[in-house]
Amino acid sequence: MKPYELTIEEASKELSQKKLSSLELTQAVIQRIKETQPKLNSFVLVTEEEALKSARAVDEKRAQGQALSVLAGIPIGLKDIFLTKGIRTTCCSKILSNFIPPYDSTVVRKLKENDFVLVGKLNQDEFAMGSSNENSFYGPVKNPWDLERTPGGSSGGSAVAIAADQCLGSFGTDTGGSIRQPASLSGVVGIKPTYGRVSRYGIIAFASSLDQVGPFGKTVTDAALLLKAVAGHDPCDSTSANLAVPDYTKFLKKDVKGLKVGVPKEYFVEGIEQSVEKATREAIEHMKKLGAKIVDISLPHTEYAVPTYYLVATAEASSNLARYDGVKYGYRAKAQTLQDMYRKTRGEGFGREVKRRIMLGTFVLSSGYYDAYYKKASQVRTLIRKDFESAFQKCDLIVTPTSPTTAFKLGEKVDDPLQMYLSDIFTISTNLAALPGLVLPCGFDQKGLPIGLQILGPHFKEEAIFHLAYAYEQSTQWHTRKPPL
Amino acid sequence: MKDTTYEPVIGLEVHAQLKTQSKIFCGCSTKFDAKENEFTCPVCTGMPGCLPVLNKKAVEFSVKMALATHCQVNERSIFARKNYFYPDLPKGYQISQYDQPLAQKGHVEIQVDGQTKKIRLHRIHMEEDAGKNIHGTISSYVNLNRAGIPLIEIVSEPDVRSSQEAGAYLRELRSMLRYLEVCDGNMEEGSFRCDVNVSVKPIEQKEFGTRCEVKNINSFRFVEKAIEYEIQRQIEVLEGGAKVIQETRLWDSDQNKTFSMRSKEEAHDYRYFPEPDLLPLRVAPAWVEEIKRTLPELAKQKKERFMKMYQLSSYDASLLVQEKSLAQYFESVIEICKEPKLASNWILSELLREFGPEQGATSPVTPQHLGELLALIVKGTISGKIAKQIFEKMVQTGQAPQAIVQKEGLIQVSDVAQIEAWVEEVLKEQKAFVDKYHAGQTKLFGFFVGEVMKKSHGKANPAKVNETLKKKLVKGA
Amino acid sequence: MHITKQLVEHLAKLSLVELSPEEISKYTQELDALMGYFEKLNKLDTSHIDPTFHVELPTHVFREDEVKSSFPREELLPMFPAEEDGAIKVPKIIEAS
Secondary structure, three states, X not given: OOHHHOOHHHHHHHHHOOOOOHHHHHHHHHHHHHXXXXXXXXXXXXXXXXXXXXXXXXXXXXXOOOOOOOOOOOEEEEEOOEOEOOEOOOXXXXXXXXXXXXXXXXXXHHHHHOOOEEEEEEOOOHHHOOOOOOOOOOOOOOEOOEOOEOOOOOOHHHHHHHHOOOOXXXXXXXXXXXXXXXXXXXXXXXXXXXOOOEOOOOEOOOOOOOOEEEEEEOOHHHHHHHHHHHEOOOOOOOOOOOOOOOOHHHHOOOOOOOOEEEEEHHHOOOOOOHHHHHHHHHHHHHHHHOXXXXXXXXXXXXXXXXXXXXHHHHHHHHHHHHHOOOOOOOOOOXXXXXXXXXXXXXXXXXXXXXXXXHHHHHHHHOOOOOHHHHHHHHHHHHHHHHHHXXXXXXXXXXXXXXXOOOOXXXXXXXXXXXXXXXXXXXXXXXXXOOOOEEEEEEEEOOOOXXXXXXXXOXXXXXXXXXXXXXHHHHOOOHXXXXXXX | OOOOOEEEEEEEEEEEEOOOOEOOOOOOEOOOOOOOOOOOOOOOOOOOOOOOOOEXXXXXXXXXXXXXXXXXXOOEEOEEEEEOOOOOOOOOEEXXXXXXXXXXXXXXXXXXXXXXXXXXXXXXXXXXXXXXXXXXXXXXXXXXOOOOOXXXXXXXXXXXXXXXXXXXXXXXXXXXXXXXXXXXXXXXXXXXXXXXXXXXXXXXXXXXXXXXXXXXXXXXXXXXXXXXXXXXXXXXXXXXXXXXXXXXXXXXXXXXXXXXXXXXXXXXXXXXXXXXXXXXXXXXXXXXXXXXXXXXXXXXXXXXXXXXXXXXXXXXXXXXXXXXXXXXXXXXXXXXXXXHHHHHHHHHHHHHHHHHHHHHXXXXXXXXXXXXXHHHHHHOOOXXXXXXXXXXXXXXXXXXXXXXXXXXXXXXXXXXXXXHHHHHHHXXXXXXXXXXXXXXXXXXXXXXHHHHHHHOOOOEOHHHHHHHHHHHHHHHO | OOOOXXXXXXXXXXXXXXXXXXXXXXXHHHHHHHHHHHHHHHHOOOOOOOOOOOOOOOOOOOEOOXXXXXXXXXXXXXXXXXXXXXXXXXXXXXXXX
C-alpha cells in the first residue's frame, strides 16, 4: 500500500510507531498531487515548501518524544475559503486572486495546534456558490470516477482530493449541501456539523446563518477525528456554541440495536434517479438488519426548501459580498471616478453565478420586496425547522438520499440555474434547520458512479450520526472502492 | 390676503460616541490621537471571514443612557445591517439596529424661559461608527481608526418647536452623557453629532409639513442657526406657493445657510435585515437593575439638592452643576470650609473666570486648596482682599494657601495695639483731613480706612481697623 | 412578480455591479424564471409564523472592554490597493448632487 492511500487512522498509527515519517508521507502525497492534478484540477495552490517544513518539524517533535495529536504530521488540504495567514486565499474568485490573508481562521489555528501538515488550497465554486464546481475562477474540478463529470460543489476540490488520495483529510464548508453533495458524487465521507459547532471565524462568508465548516475523510473514523480537532466554542464567533465537544471516536460502535431511524417519504419523489433510490432503500434495509428500527416520517415542507434557501442565502450573500469593493484589499479595477471603480471592480471581479446571486439577493432585500420574499422565506424556514423538530420526536436519526442523481456531466446544467438549484433539494433543509448531516458511500450506479447516503441528526448530536455511519460502513465495502485513475 | 402663522416641527437625531476603551466589535483602541489606520484590525477593516463580537461595556453604557432618559429597555433587541457603499464603510454595511432597538419610549425634560417641557424620545439604538474620508484634489483618503467606535443614536419624537428648545434639548442630552461618563460630548471632535429634521406648517394645521434633514452641524450655536435658517427658508418656499421637497441638506457654517445635498432619495435603499453574525442582544431585567444601581445623580437632581441643602439660588446651582466635575469640586470645597455660599461665590467668580466650567475641577487650584483658602477667610486669618492675591498665586504655582501666606507674610493683623499704632500714625499724618472730617465731611472715613490698610500692606483686619478708627476719631473730637 | 430589464438595471445600480447589456438580458430571463418558481411559497399561509433569522444558541458571547493589539503597519499597508501616508487612497469622492 502506498503511503498516500492510508487513512488518517492508519497513517497516525504508522507515524507514532515510527514505521513512517511525516516527511515521507508528505512527500508521497505531494508526488501524488503532482501526478493527478493535471487530470483533476482539484488544487488551486500546492504549498509544497511549507508542507515539507511542517512535516520535518513534526518529525523532530516526535523524535524528541513529545506527545502528539492524532493529526500530527498528517497531510491535509483546505478549501480555498479558509483564511491562511501569509498563504494566498482566493475563494476561487478573481476579486481575491491577489489576496494574502493577514490572519489565520480559527479552524486553521486549531489544526496548527494539532501539528497538521497543510499541503494546499483546494478548488471550489467561487464564494462557495455552486453545486458543480464549474463556477471557479480557476476552472472546474473533474470527478475522478469519470473525468467528464462534475465532482459536485461547492467543495468539489476537497471531496476529490480525498477520493483521489491527494491528501488524507480535507475541510470544506457547507451552506446548502456543499460538503455532502460532493462527498456523495465523489464517493467519500463528509459531514456538515450542527450550525455553531465549528467556528466560522476566518472563513469567507457566503450566507452567515447557514455556513458551516466540516471535514472530508476516507472513512467515518477519519471524519470523526478531523471534526473533533476543529469543533468547539470560539470567542471570536458569536454564533459558535459554548458546548463541550464529545470524543466522537468513543461512539464508533457496530451495534445499533434499538436505534430508531426515520425515513421521510418526501425524499423519494419523482426526479430521483432509480439507482439512487435503490441504493438508498438497500442501505435502509441493511440498517434494519443491523438492528435499527425503521420509522416512516414526514417532512411536509420539503418542497419549499429550494425557494426558501435561495431567497435567504442570496440575501445574506448580497450583503456579505459588499465588502469586495476594491477599496481595502483584493482586485481593484482601473477607473477615474469612485463610482466607476466600484462598478468595474465588482463587475469584472465577480463571476457569472456570483453576480446572479448578488442581483437576486439585492432584489429580495430591496424596498417593497423584503416582506414578500426575505421575510416570507424566513417564516417558511421556521416551518421547515419545525418539521424536523416533530420528526425527531419519532426517531433518533433520519436517513435520506443525498442528491437526486449521481454525478452529472460538466456543462449539463450550467446554463439552467433552476435545474442546478433543484439538485440541492435533499441537502438544503438541513442548513435551514441548522442540523448536522453526514454523507457516506452506499453504492454505485450502472456507470460506476458513487452514490452517497445522508444521515441527519438532532442539533449537536454528531456522535449519534457517527455511530450509525460507522456501523453501516464497517458492515459494507463501498468505502474501499477507488476511482480508476 | 390673510397672513399665515407658521409653526416649526423639529426632530433631532443625536449620535454619541461611547467612551469605551476598545471598539464595539473588536479589540482596537478608540483613542483619538493616532496615525492613519493605526488602530485597525481584520474586524474593523472588514477583512474576509471576520466576525463581530459585541463589547459588553458598550451595552452597559447604552443602557445607562436609556435609563437616564426614562426609556424602556428591551429585553431582546436585534442588530441589523444597513447596506450602502462608501469608502469609509469597510464591510459595505453598517451594523446598527433597526426595527427592534435597544430602548424605546423615553423622555427628557428641558427648561426654556423658565418653563419645563418634556421632549419624548422615540428610541435609542446601538451601532458602529464609520471611518473618515479626507478629500484631496484628485483623490480621497480613507482612515479607518474611527470605524467600529461604538455609537448610540438617540432619536427624539418631533416635539421640539423652536431653535431655542432644540439647543436646550441637546445641552441636556450632552450633560446627561457626560454625567453618566459614557460620552465626552465633544461636538468639534465629532463625539457628539446631531442631525435635525425640520418642517413647518400653518399653526392651525394638524398634519406635519414635508421635512428636510440637515446634517453636518458641529456646534450648538450652528444647530440653532441652521434651524432658524431652515424654518425661514421653508416658510418662504410655502409663501411663494411652492412645495418643500423632502431632502437632505448640509449646513454651511461659512455662509450661514443650508444647501441641498442630493434630491434623489430613491437612490437610497439601505436593505436592512437582521445581522446573522450576531445573536439577538439579550439584556435581562436583572442586568438592567444592576446598571440602574450604578446610575449617578444627574445634573437636574444635583441642582435641586444644592438649592435645598446649601440654600443656593437656582441660577448659582445651575451654574455649579453644568459640569459633574465642577459640582464635585464644589462639594469638596465646602467639606473643608463649611461655607456653601462663600464657596459658590468663589467658584463661580474666581475659578470659572480663570478656567471655565470644564477645566475648573482639574485646574492647579485643587478643591482642597481652595477650601483651605476660604477657611482662612472664615477664621479671619486673612482678609478677602488678601485671599484674592493668594488665589492668583495659587493659580500660577499650584501651591497650598498656607504656604503662600507663610512665605509672603500675609497673615491678617488683628492685634489691637498694632492697629492702634497704625491708626494714630495715619491720623497724625492726615491732620488736615481729620479736621475736615470733624467739620462734617464724614465720607472721609473710608479714606482713613484705606490709608491704614496701605500702611499695614493690606494685612490689617478691616473690621478691627474700622472699629479703632471710629473710636479714635470720636476721641479726638 | 415579473423581473424586468429595468429592475435588473436598478439592482445592478444598487449593488454597484457593472453589467453588460447581454448580462442584463440574461439575468432578467433567469431571475424571472427563478422568481416564477419561487412563487410557490405563496401557497403557504405564514401570517402567524415567526421568522427564523438566527440560529439561537443557549449562550451569548460578549467581549470584555479590553484593548488588543491592532494590525502591525508592515502587514496592513501592503494590503491596500493604493496607499499614501498610511491612508487608503481612492478616486476622489464626489457627492452625487
